[in-house]
Amino acid sequence: xxxxxxxxxxxxxxxxxxxxxxxxxxxxxxxxxxxxxxxxxxxxxxxxxxxxxxxxxxxxxxxxxxxxxxxxxxxxxxxxxxxxxxxxxxxxxxxxxxxxxxxxxxxxxxxxxxxxxxxxxxxxxxxxxxxxxxxxxxxxxxxxxxxxxxxxxxxxxxxxxxxxxxxxxxxxxxxxxxxxxxxxxxxxxxxxxxxxxxxxxxxxxxxxxxxxxxxxxxxxxxxxxxxxxxxxxxxxxxxxxxxxxxxxxxxxxxxxxxxxxxxxxxxxxxxxxxxxxxxxxxxxxxxxxxxxxxxxxxxxxxxxxxxxxxxxxxxxxxxxxxxxxxxxxxx
Amino acid sequence: xxxxxxxxxxxxxxxxxxxxxxxxxxxxxxxxxxxxxxxxxxxxxxxxxxxxxxxxxxxxxxxxxxxxxxxxxxxxxxxxxxxxxxxxxxxxxxxxxxxxxxxxxxxxxxxxxxxxxxxxxxxxxxxxxxxxxxxxxxxxxxxxxxxxxxxxxxxxxxxxxxxxxxxxxxxxxxxxxxxxxxxxxxxxxxxxxxxxxxxxxxxxxxxxxxxxxxxxxxxxxxxxxxxxxxxxxxxxxxxxxxxxxxxxxxxxxxxxxxxxxxxxxxxxxxxxxxxxxxxxxxxxxxxxxxxxxxxxxxxxxxxxxxxxxxxxxxxxxxxxxxxxxxxxxxx
Numbered sequence: 001x002x003x004x005x006x007x008x009x010x011x012x013x014x015x016x017x018x019x020x021x022x023x024x025x026x027x028x029x030x031x032x033x034x035x036x037x038x039x040x041x042x043x044x045x046x047x048x049x050x051x052x053x054x055x056x057x058x059x060x061x062x063x064x065x066x067x068x069x070x071x072x073x074x075x076x077x078x079x080x081x082x083x084x085x086x087x088x089x090x091x092x093x094x095x096x097x098x099x100x101x102x103x104x105x106x107x108x109x110x111x112x113x114x115x116x117x118x119x120x121x122x123x124x125x126x127x128x129x130x131x132x133x134x135x136x137x138x139x140x141x142x143x144x145x146x147x148x149x150x151x152x153x154x155x156x157x158x159x160x161x162x163x164x165x166x167x168x169x170x171x172x173x174x175x176x177x178x179x180x181x182x183x184x185x186x187x188x189x190x191x192x193x194x195x196x197x198x199x200x201x202x203x204x205x206x207x208x209x210x211x212x213x214x215x216x217x218x219x220x221x222x223x224x225x226x227x228x229x230x231x232x233x234x235x236x237x238x239x240x241x242x243x244x245x246x247x248x249x250x251x252x253x254x255x256x257x258x259x260x261x262x263x264x265x266x267x268x269x270x271x272x273x274x275x276x277x278x279x280x281x282x283x284x285x286x287x288x289x290x291x292x293x294x295x296x297x298x299x300x301x302x303x304x305x306x307x308x309x310x311x312x313x314x315x316x317x318x319x320x321x322x323x324x325x326x327x328x329x330x331x
Numbered sequence: 332x333x334x335x336x337x338x339x340x341x342x343x344x345x346x347x348x349x350x351x352x353x354x355x356x357x358x359x360x361x362x363x364x365x366x367x368x369x370x371x372x373x374x375x376x377x378x379x380x381x382x383x384x385x386x387x388x389x390x391x392x393x394x395x396x397x398x399x400x401x402x403x404x405x406x407x408x409x410x411x412x413x414x415x416x417x418x419x420x421x422x423x424x425x426x427x428x429x430x431x432x433x434x435x436x437x438x439x440x441x442x443x444x445x446x447x448x449x450x451x452x453x454x455x456x457x458x459x460x461x462x463x464x465x466x467x468x469x470x471x472x473x474x475x476x477x478x479x480x481x482x483x484x485x486x487x488x489x490x491x492x493x494x495x496x497x498x499x500x501x502x503x504x505x506x507x508x509x510x511x512x513x514x515x516x517x518x519x520x521x522x523x524x525x526x527x528x529x530x531x532x533x534x535x536x537x538x539x540x541x542x543x544x545x546x547x548x549x550x551x552x553x554x555x556x557x558x559x560x561x562x563x564x565x566x567x568x569x570x571x572x573x574x575x576x577x578x579x580x581x582x583x584x585x586x587x588x589x590x591x592x593x594x595x596x597x598x599x600x601x602x603x604x605x606x607x608x609x610x611x612x613x614x615x616x617x618x619x620x621x622x623x624x625x626x627x628x629x630x631x632x633x634x635x636x637x638x639x640x641x642x643x644x645x646x647x648x649x650x651x652x653x654x655x656x657x658x659x660x661x662x
Contacts, residue, residue, distance in 0.1 A: 070603075071604050072436075072603070073435070073436040073602035074405075074434065074435035074436040074437075074602070075405065075435045075437055076435070076436025076437050076598065076599075076602060076603065077436075078603055104404070104405035104406045104435055105403075105405040105406050105407025106405075106406055106437065106439050108436070108598065133572070135568075146620060146623060147630075148628050148630050149623045149630050151623065153619065153620070153623045154620075161561070161564040161565075161568065162564075163567050163568060163571065170564060170567060172561060172564045174560065174561070178554055178555075178557070195555075196528075196537070196555055197527075206527070222553050222555075222558065223505075223509055223553025223558060224509075224526075224527055224553075226553045227554060229503045229632075229633040230492070230503060232501070232503075232616070232620065232632055232633060233492040233493075233494060233501060233503045233633060234492075235616065236501060236612070236613060237464055237598075239612045239616070240494065240600055240609040240612050240613065241464070241600060243603075243608055243609075243612075246612060246615065246619075248615070248616065248619040267407065267568075267572065268404075268407075269572060271404035272401075272402035272403070272404055272407065272409055272574075273402050277571075277574055278571040278574075281567070281570045281571050281574075281577060282567060282571065284577065284579070285563070285566065285567050285570070285579065288484065288577075288579040289484070289485075289563065292477060292480045292482065292484045297479050298479075299477050299478075299480050301560075301563055302560040302563060302564055
């Protein structure tokens with residue numbers, strides 16, 4: 001079923017007011033959840049919302065905590081998220097990085113002690129909407145085996161890179177696992193095999209069977225050993241810059257996943273002069289990519305599908321899982 | 332066969348003097364090529380050297396050109412590589428980014444109109460040796476099909492992330508293709524299949540046969556659609572920041588691969604206060620990773636193998652391909 005974006009937002013807003021958020025913070029928090037569903041990522045929108053509320057009830061997420069600036073030097077700042085609301089902390093951090101970029105050309109905010117940021121892409125769109133390049137990533141609970149090991153000890157550490165473009169921002173938002181557990185479940189429920197190998201089965205063989213990977217808990221990093229290495233360095237950089245926790249210090253229980261470290265970088269090309277060249281470069285790359293398609297294939301730039309989904313869902317309503325929608329309305 | 336590191340360096344140095352480099356630039360350029368072979372990456376060291384000399388002779392690489400600063404704002408600077416020597420331009424850019432990081436907390440140098448930087452890892456080690464986090468990437472000629480298309484239109488855009496660590500820096504240096512053409516050739520010559528699918532054959536089927544991928548020219552990006560998207564955004568950010576060329580504007584002829592765009596970011600955590608916490612965080616992550624290994628497996632952090640290879644090659648001599656070594660000595 002589909003519900004109007006405004007209705008989705010308002011229902012989330014009311015729940016957040018009920019659990020105690022101030023109006024302005026409830027509105028922004030609701031918008032970030034609603035935007036995620038609107039853009040075709042319900043796993044990090046409406047579907048994540050019940051767990052988020054549960055984590056408030058459990059005291060894992062502290063709704064009254066505001067991020068506090070720690071050490072800072074020029075364009076580099078360290079903030080303490082104080083176990084506050086993950087998407088609000090992240091939004092604040094990108095906003096601060098954007099301000100630093102306006103002043104210094106680029107800015108970096110490292111955030112410690114924060115919570116799940118929901119959909120990372122939100123903060124990429126935020127940067128691009130502000131006219132700057134955004135790069136951000138988060139560490140996570142251990143949910144991925146490093147290459148060569150059977151147990152989940154590294155995170156899927158989603159990374160976002162966004163570039164403003166007048167005709168539609170380019171926004172890459174990807175976790176470092178080839179398939180999320182949510183994606184594996186979707187394939188399994190549809191009775192489909194994965195399009196490519198997504199992990200190992202319990203015998204250590206690569207497989208396209210989603211259920212076999214759910215059973216082994218051995219999903220693949222992107223690029224096998226390469227994504228494993230990338231996960232390790234992103235965790236290390238985030239923990240060091242933030243002075244915060246690394247993945248190995250985060251609970252493996254999703255409802256207790258807290259104390260995360262995140263990095264937000266903004267780069268403001270317009271501080272170097274006029275930005276028409278940058279716009280032309282983006283346009284030419286997109287045009288070239290579209291021209292690559294042969295015989296009916298469409299080659300899309302990162303974020304292109306998001307924009308199509310957004311337009312459709314704003315026009316026709318945002319798809320919601322009826323059971324989850326009912327549950328959230330009852331909160 | 333193996334030759335002493337110093338001998339390798341000196342032979343390269345003499346060739347560079349002969350083609351006209353000043354002593355200090357010849358020494359640094361020779362060191363960067365020699366370091367690559369020393370660290371176990373001969374494809375970007377000695378084996379790349381003959382093509383580099385050929386590109387000087389062809390006038391593609393201008394040995395007299397020095398990078399020139401263009402627009403700059405605070406911690407963000409744009410430099411014109413003026414089609415000079417790729418590894419010297421890159422080394423200069425990372426040096427400048429490190430200086431900016433000392434001043435502003437972090438710094439970013441975007442370099443346009445440059446040439447192949449050889450082994451990107453060199454500039455990661457450079458940053459880590461200077462005690463700062465280094466992140467850099469380059470675009471390349473089109474050598475990889477975007478996901479969903481049969482023709483090479485995007486680059487394998489190597490990216491480097493390095494973190495200083497007193498007991499051995501963590502340095503990730505990876506191209507966004509699952510296997511380089513050099514790696515495919517090595518597997519083929521050894522008569523081996525790839526450990527995982529590395530591309531499509533001419534019929535569009537995924538294959539582990541290196542020769543089939545060499546024939547189709549359809550290697551895989553890491554993580555299939557994910558690495559394809561990452562390649563696109565890295566190219567876009569590099570071209571925009573540098574005000575330079577994107578992959579689609581670079582010649583597909585390797586000997587004419589010039590006018591590249593690169594980005595060098597340095598982040599100096601020590602500007603936030605004392606760095607013992609950062610060292611502790613790195614140590615704990617490495618220890619945890621090592622403890623992940625079960626039953627004889629060794630889980631390594633990125634760069635760990637490099638350091639082992641370096642120690643061995645400094646002690647026993649650097650392996651060289653005899654035919655290439657003879658050829659370079661005859662230059």
